[in-house]
């Protein structure tokens with residue numbers, strides 16, 4: 307998009323949102339109470355922002371005294387393709403419900419609020435990856451074009467766009483999904499990895515860059531791992547997966 311048009315579109319977005327906030331209190335998509343400012347109400351925001359101890363490498367919840375050098379017991383020594391992972395929270399309860407809603411185009415509006423909540427709730431972990439000389443690129447995991455056409459939008463891109471704005475970073479779309487894979491739900495880790503081999507490629511060089519690789523859910527890590535490998539092949543130095551929900555994948 308022409309940068310001027312892009313700026314105008316963003317201004318119109320802000321104006322529309324401010325207008326909506328003024329005239330219409332919103333119902334929280336989790337508990338249905340009226341909320342203003344963000345549709346996710348203060349109580350639900352607080353609940354979703356709670357942090358337990360998680361593995362910094364794979365974002366799985368772990369006990370408070372777990373040894374975390376080189377990852378947790380589940381990921382240590384296992385090549386993941388990415389260097390670190392940050393999640394809003396475990397994939398159950400409201401996070402699961404919201405992620406399922408995000409798969410439908412009519413609930414695209416939720417992406418902005420979830421991404422903002424993620425940016426605010428996990429700000430310390432995200433800021434630790436942003437240095438003076440390192441401005442990570444925010445990159446969504448792409449859908450194959452056929453899937454994108456069916457769904458009408460890519461929820462990972464909507465999340466990445468809102469996350470980039472909230473953190474003052476740039477979103478880029480270097481990845482292309484070149485291999486269409488059957489639905490992966492219920493498929494084990496090694497089978498997923500095999501099916502996703504060579505599924506992504508990068509259209510541009512990313513030499514020395516840190517990348518925030520954004521998706522809605524991290525399950526076995528096979529999809530994000532394959533996308534991260536394509537980013538590394540294009541020269542990316544560090545890939546940090548950023549997701550809303552962290553699900554436990556089947557072995």
Ligand SMILES: [Zn+2]
Pocket residue numbers: 334335336337338339346347348349350351
């Ligand atoms: Zn609520």
Ligand SMILES: [Zn+2]
Pocket residue numbers: 361362363364365366377378379380381382
């Ligand atoms: Zn781990």
